[in-house]
Amino acid sequence: MNKDSKIYIAGHRGMVGSAIARKLQAQGFENLVLRNSSALDLRDGQAVADFFAQEKPEYVFLAAAKVGGIVANNTYRAEFLYDNLMIQNHVIHQAYLHQVKKLMFLGSSCIYPKLAPQPLKEEYLLSGELEPTNEPYAIAKIAGIKMCEAYRDQYGCNFIAVMPTNLYGPGDNYDLQKSHVLPALLRKFHEAKQNQQTEVEIWGTGSPLREFLHVDDLADACIFLMQTYNEKPFLNVGTGEDLSIRDLAEMIAEVVGYSGAMRFDTSKPDGTPRKLMDVSRLHQLGWRHRIGLRQGIAQVYQEKFL
Known part of the structure; x- marks a missing residue:
């Protein structure tokens, strides 16, 4: 990505998307394409096709998703599955059709089996049953990973996927019934x-036991990987602590x-x-978190x- 590259951040109003936008702007990337959900409903295939035809972004961060806590995940099971599948299907497919240079899909640590060994290694995906309460969301995110892999295999697309651990920071939800x-x-x-x-x-x-990553560190990791990582396997992003x-x-x-x-x-x-990510692959690539937990909380x- 160059400073004048046209970069689309899907979900720029959310906690993760807004952190990526802030970090890119701070690093001098000025050609950002941003649309909120009222201007562009990513569940609408024709609207997404028209948007890509008109804007022709070169790089895409796919951080848009329907998200919520355990209660929301378990209550609105159909919505969490349908909305997330539609969002990622439309964006990934249009990125392929319009020859986007690179796309990053953001998933979640809930993709891993409920009883997977700790820490969670990337190869544990699909090795057991999912946590039932958030299974629809997890299945949508797994489909997104597999879609990036399949479009790479069949069409040669440079689509990568990252799975963050528990996040905190600006834009977080403080509702006592719904927050983490x-x-x-x-x-x-x-x-x-x-x-x-x-x-x-x-x-x-x-x-x-839980692991926590400041969302600004996640944004830093995403931009680092967008610049340096071009492989098929998805990557965990966390602190390893x-x-x-x-x-x-x-x-x-x-x-x-x-x-x-x-x-x-x-x-x-x-x-x-316990829910701890194995981040040894990320560390081998040369990225580590910078914001200590106590410092981040303060x-x-x-x-x-x-």
């Missing part, structure tokens, strides 16, 4: 400090300056005991709550 664990805990501890609560309730036992939910909660309490107690509600589910807290 890190933003939910940040909000809980902040409000507990403000309201002088004596304790904060945390779901589960606190023992599950994890910590328990209890340790995460203690770190967040410290950052927020909350000194009350933590109460673990063990009647609530823990979820998967930065997010400052931006969002102070």
Whole structure:
């Protein structure tokens, strides 16, 4: 990609797409093509075909997706499967028809089998049954990986795929019913400090292990791989480090300056005991995350709550 290359970011309003747009602009890439969902519905095949014919982007970051937490994934199973399949089918196919130089498809760590060994290596894909609650979303993302591989095999397209770990950072969701664990805990501890609560309730036992990557680091990895990686196998993107939910909660309490107690509600589910990405392939290519977890949490807290 050159500084004047025409780059389309699908999903530029989302957490990942907006981080990629920010990072590209900061690096001097100015020819970005951006459309929100009201201007371009990626589920509409004709609209996507017309857009590609008109704009003719050279590079595509496919970060658009219908996303949500466990409840949303399990409730709107048909929508999560249909919408995500349509979005990626249309964008990937039109990228092929209009001879896009390179496309990057962004997936999710939920593609891996529920009981896959830890840490999660790329070769564990399709080696077992998926987690039932988010199976439709995971199947759509697996289809996207396989579509990139198939278009490479049959048509010679330079389409690559990356699978990020759990993300946090600007643009995150802080709704306590729908958000992921890190933003939910940040909000809980902040409000507990403000309201002088004596304790904060945390779901589960606190023992599950989780990995967290700042979305700005993901954007950096995506641009690095767009510039350097041209192979068929998809790549995990993460830190290769994890910590328990209890340790995460203690770190967040410290950052927020909350000194009350933590109460673990063990009647609530823990979820998967551990979910850590194997990022040795990414490290071998020369990329590592830069933003430490404590530093990243402090930065997010400052931006969002102070």
